[in-house]
Amino acid sequence: MSGASTARDSDLDRMTADDTNSGLSDDQEAIATDSALAEIETPSVAQASPNTAGGRLRAAREAAGMTIADVAEVLRFSAHQIEALERDDHAHLAGSTLVRGMIRGYAKLLKIESESLLVGLGGIVPVSMPDVRAPTNIGLAEKTTTVARVSRGVVVALVLVAVLFAALTGYVYLMSDVPPSTPTASTVQSQPSVAPVALATNTPPQTVVTDANSAPAPAPVPDVATNLPAKPNALTIDFDDLSWIEITDASQSIVFRGEQPKGTHQVIEGKAPFQLWIGRASAVRVTYGDRAIDLKPYSRENIARLTVE
């Protein structure tokens, strides 16, 4: 093996010398001495231009008066690997790491600069320049205690829970009050002082106010009750104590509203469904047609909101 490679070395040496002298006859002679090998080598040798890494290494080796066997002896790569490198035949070498490493080692042996040889060989993972900044942000050298870390987490957790709770409450509020809230809000804001007047002017035809103090207070109830079959859509409201109330009908207009004294008996007619908002639900009895409505399920903190139809 070594004998064969030495023979090829001498061929190579002669051939490259011929390249420079452009002597054709010697070249042919060289081929004649070992035609089989030369046929393999000649085309590739011709391809290795002196500007490539392999060509420059070969030129430097020849200038230093070394043979491929000498180089192989020092670098411990086999002669055919060195030859492949000089031919720029990287397909016969296993991977770019090996090629680049060989070039670097070879260049160092020949005492030539290696980085320019490696240019254009396709590097491995690109390395960006380290981003170095002065350490202005200087912290405590003591370890962050678990308590401090946990408490920070707890604060973040509490804030998030609060935000979630607020969002949920808002959602529930909006979903439950969408129909009544919009009109009532506008009426309350636009005519707070007009409301009693409106009540006075609009509601009299629909309401019958009886004197709470008079003894026959319960009397109108059976009276109304007897009338009920004729007016099945009438709401009857009795106040056992002072209470605030607001009622809207199907057209979303307020049919009755205001603070009513104890003993007030109110009959409201209109188009169902009615929406009721009662301030002191425990002190108010509501009857719709002949059906008494229990306000308890609709009450929260003694304020009842319900829809009657």
Next chain:
Amino acid sequence: MFGFLRSYFSNDLAIDLGTANTLIYMRGKGVVLDEPSMVAIRTEGGPNAKKTIQAVGREAKVMLGRNPKEIQVIRPLKDGVIADFTVTEQMLKQFIKRVHESRLFSPSPRIIICVPSGSTQVERRAIRESALGAGASQVYLIEEPMAAAIGAGLPVSDATGSMVVDIGGGTTEVGVISLGGMVYASSVRVGGDKFDEAIISYISRNYGMQIGDNTAENIKKTIGSAFPGSEVKEMEVSGNNRAEGIPRKFTISSNEVLEALSEPLNQVVKAVKDALEKTPPELGADIAERGLVLTGGGALLNDLDRLLTEETGLPVIVADDPLTCVARGSGIALEKMDKLGSIFANE
């Protein structure tokens, strides 16, 4: 808690937590930090005496050997593993903070961190814990020879043997890798630091002079050599004459440095030879063809490849940019984290 939220705002990192240098590779950005693993800590006086970090990395290294009493320059890692847990954690925290732009959330990245192949379970646990303490949401460990081989561009997942020798600051890692796994791995606690120590003790012995760590490192980098070369280089250094007690200048030659380094270098050679002895013959044949690959800062020591070639009779090549090989390799592992399960090490 809410680590998943913070990790959403953090980039995954690969960290080469070395004895001498710490490198951080950020996913999609490459190596973003390369600093000495050093921390300067100031102990404040007064009733509420507390320790604050004065500087980390390069700034701290400049202070080494020039520090007043109240500032302590610490190298929290020794022989490739953690020697000072709290300081390591703080250093990592500072480094991680430095590579993250955002200040809104404290960064909580997923981290791949390298461990020496010979490290014990306790040492690995310490490295994992310090990374978690520095804010990592998850920590994966990778053995240094594997990371170095990936970073050097070796075909680790092929059915061919690759041998990598990673000479770091504290340890020398030798690994034989095939089919994505480590066939043989060993770690000796010899590295750049031991080279420096050898130079310091040689000069102390032969010149009666005391020199500092940084000077010794400078000598090693400038005229250090592992194999007798044809040309002899000289360098003028200054140190304290122990007999006279005053600073003096003197000249040291590359041959003397070679003599000083021979003892730690022999340990490296022995580790490599041991590894070759224990390598299965099929893989040995691959290594004989492809050579063994040198990575780590030690690979920059002049003619180290030549020394190993002569000692083992095998071709030796130096990887591209050997200092960052481990960080780049861990970075590649990070990029392919979800695919490469088997390369990660267990505690």
